[in-house]
Structure formats: C-alpha cells, structure tokens
Amino acid sequence: MDSWHPELLAHFDTNGASNGPTEAINLLIKKIKRVGHGFRNIDNYRLRLLLHCGTE
Numbered sequence: 001m002d003s004w005h006p007e008l009l010a011h012f013d014t015n016g017a018s019n020g021p022t023e024a025i026n027l028l029i030k031k032i033k034r035v036g037h038g039f040r041n042i043d044n045y046r047l048r049l050l051l052h053c054g055t056e
Contacts, residue, residue, distance in 0.1 A: 025053060 001008075032052055039045035 028053060 029049060032048055033039070033045070036045065036048065039048070
C-alpha cells in the first residue's frame with residue numbers, strides 16, 4: 001500500500017478519471033487489424049475502424 005500511495009491519492013484528485021475507455025478503443029483497433037490480416041488500402045482500414053468504433 002505504501003508504494004501505491006501517490007497513485008491512490010491521484011484517483012481522488014482527478015475525480016476518478018480513468019484511461020479505461022481509451023484502452024478499450026485501442027484493443028478494438030488492434031483486434032480489427034488482426035482479423036483483417038493486413039489491410040492494403042488505408043481508406044478501407046479507416047472505414048472498418050469507424051464502422052466498429054462508431055465515431056468519426
């Protein structure tokens with residue numbers, strides 16, 4: 001507990017902010033890239049990411 005003391009207090013200083021949503025999007029992007037077996041066209045890759053992530 002003593003070694004994590006600053007990190008635990010930082011949770012309260014940031015109102016509980018988390019990078020969890022960002023990590024989830026990164027994981028989804030990596031999964032799409034892996035399933036696509038390497039996209040040759042960057043536009044198709046971008047469209048696939050927008051389709052699955054739901055943002056533009």
